[in-house]
Amino acid sequence: MAIAETGQSSAASPLVTQLHGWVTTVDHKRIGILYILMSLFFLVVGGVEALLIRLQLWVPNNTLIGPDTFNQLFTMHGTTMIFFVVMPMLSGFANYLVPLMIGCRDVAFPRLNALGFWLALFGGCILYTSYFTGDALYGLGSAPDVGWFAYAPLTSPAYARGGSVDYWILGTLVSGVGTLTFAVNLIATILTMRAPGMKLNQVPLFVWMMLVDAGLIIVAFPPLTAAQIMLLLDRYAGAHFFDTQAGGSAILWQHLFWFFGHPEVYIMALPAFGIISEIVPVFSRKVIFGYASMAAATAAIGFISLGVWAHHMFTVGLDDRLDAFFSAASFLIAVPTGIKIFNWTATLYGGRLQLRTPMLFALGFLGMFLIGGLTGIMLATVPVDWQVSDSYFLVAHFHYVLFGGSLFALMGGCYYWFPKATGKMLSETLGAWHFWLLFVGFNLLFGPMHIAGIMGMPRRVYTYEAGQGWDFWNQLSTIGAFIMGIGFLIFFINLVLSLRSGQKAGDDPWDAWTLEWATSSPPASYNFEQIPTVRSRRPLWDLKHPEDPDWKYE
Amino acid sequence: MRSLRKGRFRQAYWGMMRWPLALALVALSPLVLVAQTPEMFDPASPDAIEIRELFYLVLAITTLIFVLVGGALAYFIYRFRDPPGAPRDDSEPPQIYGSQPIEIAWTLAPTLIVLVLSLVVIRSVIAMRSEPPTEGTLRVRAVGHQWWWEFEYPEFGFTTANELVIPTSDADAPTPVYLQLESADVIHSFWVPKLAGKTDLVPAKTNRMRLEANAAGIYEGRCAEYCGTQHAKMLIRVTAVSPAEFEKWVADQQRSAAVAASVDAGRQIFMDQACANCHTIRGEPAIGKFGPDLTHLMSRHTIASGVLENNRTNLADWLTDPDQAKPGSRMPNMRLSPTEVKQLVDYLMTLE
Numbered sequence: 001m002a003i004a005e006t007g008q009s010s011a012a013s014p015l016v017t018q019l020h021g022w023v024t025t026v027d028h029k030r031i032g033i034l035y036i037l038m039s040l041f042f043l044v045v046g047g048v049e050a051l052l053i054r055l056q057l058w059v060p061n062n063t064l065i066g067p068d069t070f071n072q073l074f075t076m077h078g079t080t081m082i083f084f085v086v087m088p089m090l091s092g093f094a095n096y097l098v099p100l101m102i103g104c105r106d107v108a109f110p111r112l113n114a115l116g117f118w119l120a121l122f123g124g125c126i127l128y129t130s131y132f133t134g135d136a137l138y139g140l141g142s143a144p145d146v147g148w149f150a151y152a153p154l155t156s157p158a159y160a161r162g163g164s165v166d167y168w169i170l171g172t173l174v175s176g177v178g179t180l181t182f183a184v185n186l187i188a189t190i191l192t193m194r195a196p197g198m199k200l201n202q203v204p205l206f207v208w209m210m211l212v213d214a215g216l217i218i219v220a221f222p223p224l225t226a227a228q229i230m231l232l233l234d235r236y237a238g239a240h241f242f243d244t245q246a247g248g249s250a251i252l253w254q255h256l257f258w259f260f261g262h263p264e265v266y267i268m269a270l271p272a273f274g275i276i277s278e279i280v281p282v283f284s285r286k287v288i289f290g291y292a293s294m295a296a297a298t299a300a301i302g303f304i305s306l307g308v309w310a311h312h313m314f315t316v317g318l319d320d321r322l323d324a325f326f327s328a329a330s331f332l333i334a335v336p337t338g339i340k341i342f343n344w345t346a347t348l349y350g351g352r353l354q355l356r357t358p359m360l361f362a363l364g365f366l367g368m369f370l371i372g373g374l375t376g377i378m379l380a381t382v383p384v385d386w387q388v389s390d391s392y393f394l395v396a397h398f399h400y401v402l403f404g405g406s407l408f409a410l411m412g413g414c415y416y417w418f419p420k421a422t423g424k425m426l427s428e429t430l431g432a433w434h435f436w437l438l439f440v441g442f443n444l445l446f447g448p449m450h451i452a453g454i455m456g457m458p459r460r461v462y463t464y465e466a467g468q469g470w471d472f473w474n475q476l477s478t479i480g481a482f483i484m485g486i487g488f489l490i491f492f493i494n495l496v497l498s499l500r501s502g503q504k505a506g507d508d509p510w511d512a513w514t515l516e517w518a519t520s521s522p523p524a525s526y527n528f529e530q531i532p533t534v535r536s537r538r539p540l541w542d543l544k545h546p547e548d549p550d551w552k553y554e
Numbered sequence: 555m556r557s558l559r560k561g562r563f564r565q566a567y568w569g570m571m572r573w574p575l576a577l578a579l580v581a582l583s584p585l586v587l588v589a590q591t592p593e594m595f596d597p598a599s600p601d602a603i604e605i606r607e608l609f610y611l612v613l614a615i616t617t618l619i620f621v622l623v624g625g626a627l628a629y630f631i632y633r634f635r636d637p638p639g640a641p642r643d644d645s646e647p648p649q650i651y652g653s654q655p656i657e658i659a660w661t662l663a664p665t666l667i668v669l670v671l672s673l674v675v676i677r678s679v680i681a682m683r684s685e686p687p688t689e690g691t692l693r694v695r696a697v698g699h700q701w702w703w704e705f706e707y708p709e710f711g712f713t714t715a716n717e718l719v720i721p722t723s724d725a726d727a728p729t730p731v732y733l734q735l736e737s738a739d740v741i742h743s744f745w746v747p748k749l750a751g752k753t754d755l756v757p758a759k760t761n762r763m764r765l766e767a768n769a770a771g772i773y774e775g776r777c778a779e780y781c782g783t784q785h786a787k788m789l790i791r792v793t794a795v796s797p798a799e800f801e802k803w804v805a806d807q808q809r810s811a812a813v814a815a816s817v818d819a820g821r822q823i824f825m826d827q828a829c830a831n832c833h834t835i836r837g838e839p840a841i842g843k844f845g846p847d848l849t850h851l852m853s854r855h856t857i858a859s860g861v862l863e864n865n866r867t868n869l870a871d872w873l874t875d876p877d878q879a880k881p882g883s884r885m886p887n888m889r890l891s892p893t894e895v896k897q898l899v900d901y902l903m904t905l906e
Contacts, residue, residue: 067783067881147780153757154740154782159700244757250741251756284634290652293661315743315754315778317735317761320683324676331668331675338664339657341623346656348630352647355635366627374616381612381671382679383605386751387594390743390778454592456747458778461786469590545646553651 026110027525031117032096033421036414038121039089043488045128046080049073051485054445054478060466070462071145075168076127078148082268083172084124086402089410090271091120091182094210096421098186100516100523101204103195103532108188116181123175130167144168147460149261150231152242152253157235166235173228176221183217186210195515198534201295202554204514205288206274208295212302213270216263219306224260227253251316258309266305268402270298272369272409273340276362279416280344282512283359284351287550290343291537297336297343304333314385323382330380337373341366357431358510361412364439368404372397375450393453399446411438411491418495419509423521424502430494437487444480448473513538593747598773598794599766600728601682601750608678615667682764694718695734698742698755698777700884701784702846702859712807712836715846716859717791721800723766729797735761740782746775746792754779767794774860783882789860803853810837811849812904820901823894828886835905845885852906858883869899 013021022030053073056065065073095113099106107113130143142164146154155165190211194203203211231253233239240246242253281288288294310318310326344366353359375397379385388394411434418426452473457464464470508517518540519528536542536550597603696718697704706713720731735744737755744763745752753763767773777788795803813821821838824830830840836849851857855864858880862868871878873895876885890898 067786071780071783071785145783151741151780154780159740159782247758250758285646287649287651289650290657293652293657315752316756317753317759320679323679324672327675327679328668328672331672334668335661335664339661342660343657345623345627345630346650348627348634350647350650351634353631353635355631363627363631367624370620370623370627374620377616377668377671378609378612380675381608382675383682383751384609384612386753387602387605387609387747389752390745451592454594455590456593456745456774456776458745458776460780461776463786465789553649 026106026114028095028099028107028110028113029421029523029525029527031113032092032094034117035088035092035095035120038117038124039085039092040492042080042084042088042124044492046077046085047485047488049077049080051481053077054481056462057464057474058478059475060464060468060471062463065462067462068142068145071147071460072143074460075144075147079127079144079168079172080124081402082148082264083175084120084127086268086406086410087175087179088117088120090213090268090406091116091179093271093275093410093413093417094186094213095182097417097516098189098207098210099193100420100519100527101207101514102190102193102198103515103528103534104189104193105527105531107185108193109185112181112185116178116185119178119181120175123171123173123178125171126174127167127171130164130171134164134167135162149257150253151257152231152248152250153244155231155235156243158245166232169228169231173225176225176228179217180221180225183214183221186214187218190214195532195534201292202534202537204537205277205291205294205298206271209270209274209277209298212298213267213274216267216270216302216305220260220263220267223256227256227260230256251313254313254316255309258312259306262309262312263305265398265401266301268406270301272365272406273298275409275413275416276344276365278512278514279358279362279412280347282416282510283354283356283362284348285354286347286351287538287541288343289346289349290339293339294343297339300336301333304329304336308333311380311385314382315389327380327382331377334373334377334380341370341373356415356510357426357428357435358412358416360432360435361408361415364435365405365408365412368400368408368442372400372405375400388453390459391453392449392457392459395459396446396449396453399449403446404442408438411435414491416510417516418498419505420516420521420523422499422502423505424498425505425509426498426502427494430490430497434487434491434494437483437490441480441483441485441487445477445484446480448476448480452477508540511544513540513544515539518543597748598769598771599723599749600725600768601764601766602748604678604682605751608674611674612671615671686762691729692721692731693734694720694731695736696744696755698735698737698739698744698781698788699844700739700782701777701788701880703744703788703790704738704846707804707807710804710808712849713834713847714807714850714854716789716856717793717854718765719793719795719800719803720765720767721797722770722794723768725768728766730764730766733763733765735763741779742777742781742788743779744775744790745778746773746790748773749775749792752778765792767792770794770796776860784880787859787861787880789856791856791860806853807850809850811835812906813838814904817897817901817904820897820899823890823898824901827888827890829888829898848902848905850905851902852904858885866899866903869902870895873898 022034025031052065056062056070131141134142142162144164144167146160146165150168153159190207230241234241234243240248242248242250244250277288277294308326308329310322311330314323379388379397415426415431452470455469457470505521507521515532518532532539536554538550542549542551595606597606693708695706695708703716704713705715705718721729723729735753735755737757739757742755743752744755749765749767750763753761755761771794773792775790775792777785825839830842832842832845834841834843834847834849856862857864857868857872861879862872873890875887876883877887
């Protein structure tokens with residue numbers, strides 16, 4: 001088999017051989033990098049869609065983008081960012097890091113791993129093919145326009161003519177199956193392939209959180225897959241699951257979708273929590289505060305997140321008792337989430353904070369996620385939700401959680417592990433520019449949305465009338481969006497420049513404590529020359545401080 | 555060598571941080587000029603007021619948490635950042651693995667807060683929703699369509715569209731209106747922020763919602779659940795009038811449509827073309843249900859679900875090409891000649 005070796009040997013081989021190596025690879029590190037490259041590609045696509053949305057909302061009654069195109073844009077933006085940016089990026093990080101962190105040579109099922117990636121990419125391709133061959137009311141080249149949660153009966157043939165919705169169904173269905181294989185693989189790897197001596201309560205927190213994450217994926221994705229197949233049956237085989245005209249239920253779709261959709265929020269957040277739990281200690285030069293409560297809080301979040309889905313449905317007119325239950329459960333999830341934020345903050349206390357780029361993103365994450373969490377408490381307050389639900393307040397809330405939360409952490413992860421994966425450091429100067437432009441742009445973009453929302457602006461409107469007082473806030477948002485765009489441009493420049501001529505990283509540039517830093521950068525395909533033996537949660541701390549090892553305290 | 559590089563990095567870092575902060579301040583300064591009380595915080599009904607109070611309560615609690623946690627975060631960053639220019643020191647700070655009392659404390663405190671909040675929420679949900687309409691209260695059946703609103707007053711036997719008229723309610727002796735919410739096609743959501751939170755209109759399900767206005771006036775709202783192409787232009791106007799005026803309005807609406815011989819040409823076009831298939835004009839052969847009831851079209855201030863002011867020019871433009879104002883609208887372009895449009899508008903303008 002032509003698995004090209006990373007490093008100098010592959011640089012000398014011809015391009016075709018290299019590409020062939022990447023396409024046929026079953027190396028978890030290469031698959032991880034492929035996932036991240038895919039994610040970055042779709043990040044650009046989804047980002048451009050967001051910029052177009054913001055341009056259209058610059059002034060009231062704008063005619064720059066028509067309603068049909070606009071509705072396709074926000075559908076594609078949401079679907080892309082969730083299924084084809086955040087999901088592959090977290091899969092990429094998990095793929096790359098988990099085997100290195102637990103000291104093994106690859107994942108449990110390397111070929112299944114490759115299948116998962118190619119399914120995810122295939123799903124993205126299916127979705128975007130709609131722009132070329134999707135047919136709908138407006139003719140050929142129509143992307144789906146039903147919103148990322150595709151509420152029935154808007155997706156029924158009567159209201160979504162042509163095939164554009166099928167691209168949404170099939171694209172996310174295929175990538176969802178890929179995600180499932182990824183989760184199965186990850187669980188098997190973490191449970192059975194840890195380095196000798198590493199107990200389950202000694203894995204790095206990133207690994208622990210990915211384990212819970214994979215468990216959530218296995219519970220949450222099948223209902224979505226089932227719902228999508230039911231929808232296909234409705235559309236093509238004359239079934240009536242969601243066909244309200246024939247006794248079907250529109251609310252059934254909402255239950256099935258959000259039973260996936262809410263755990264999905266935590267599926268996207270837990271890996272971010274994991275990344276933060278690695279970065280904050282290393283750049284504070286301190287052990288994580290309360291490892292056990294952190295791990296327990298993660299498990300609690302995983303469990304409770306399966307029982308909060310109907311807080312997306314407070315306006316649907318469910319039973320009062322259901323609303324009360326889902327409200328209380330949503331409040332309750334704030335407790336373990338709070339524990340995490342407190343533990344990270346306490347880790348800073350008494351530390352020696354090194355404000356390098358990964359740490360900037362981690363600290364940015366803490367602030368932004370705190371805001372997103374607190375607006376979440378407002379949304380769990382049912383009567384308040386009746387007002388702000390489906391308004392721009394909600395749009396602001398979930399962007400603070402998913403962008404200020406997940407994506408900030410994933411960006412921090414890029415800066416933190418780039419040296420490991422490439423052997424080169426990313427530029428700190430460009431990194432700081434990237435962070436600050438993103439931070440300022442982000443708050444300028446999503447902060448004002450809270451206000452537009454409480455002024456009555458609903459989400460998913462392609463335009464709005466003058467005289468509502470919304471113009472100013474929308475303009476701030478648009479300015480913020482473009483500032484963020486510049487930030488990301490700098491990020492991509494940084495990636496290319498540093499890859500070409502970045503400082504050499506060495507094996508352990510951050511003086512960190514987990515096993516991935518014990519091998520070379522980039523690691524050889526077999527990861528470790530010798531599988532290390534582990535006695536504590538910070539094996540490299542033990543190595544560096546033989547006089548004061550961790551295992552004495554655990 | 556190494557400490558020199560670190561020092562320069564830090565200088566660059568603080569230098570860079572200064573101007574985004576300044577930029578943020580400049581960006582936020584015009585806030586004073588555009589400040590306008592958000593609709594949600596300027597309610598005109600007991601329910602909306604109760605939601606506002608609840609919002610203030612949660613806002614106060616979360617702001618307190620934000621200040622405490624965010625403050626600690628900011629202080630720790632400031633206090634414990636590696637001091638600029640300090641010589642590189644390979645020793646590590648004391649390692650603190652955790653503290654059981656502290657961790658128990660910050661688990662219990664939020665648990666108590668969310669327990670209290672849950673109880674408050676349950677109480678207000680029950681207070682605001684579970685009371686059924688009593689005998690003699692005004693009921694309106696509101697049906698969502700792509701992309702307009704049908705309002706039927708079953709007790710009075712007439713139907714109107716897009717502009718809901720209700721009598722004002724005395725705060726001391728409340729007379730709320732009960733909406734029976736249904737949908738003819740996809741899911742919509744009825745949202746008039748000054749009067750109440752939103753409730754969805756779900757096909758094959760009937761929802762209920764209480765609507766009340768303590769002062770006369772026009773309250774604007776909109777569809778809040780994405781419902782297809784023209785979701786953005788599915789506006790609601792609730793007009794609250796005094797009970798006496800309301801009675802007069804009801805009496806006017808109950809009359810059948812006016813028939814004037816002078817506009818017979820326009821009337822003929824209406825009945826011969828497809829217009830009559832979709833629109834009802836009570837007392838006439840037109841009994842279509844797909845579009846808004848036009849019996850008293852001219853008693854409404856807007857057309858096309860709040861998108862255009864109801865006047866001669868806009869009516870003519872709307873008939874000529876509905877896609878101009880509302881692309882994708884279900885109202886077809888009937889390709890009428892300018893003369894036909896004029897005759898039709900003449901007729902419609904008599905429907906007072």
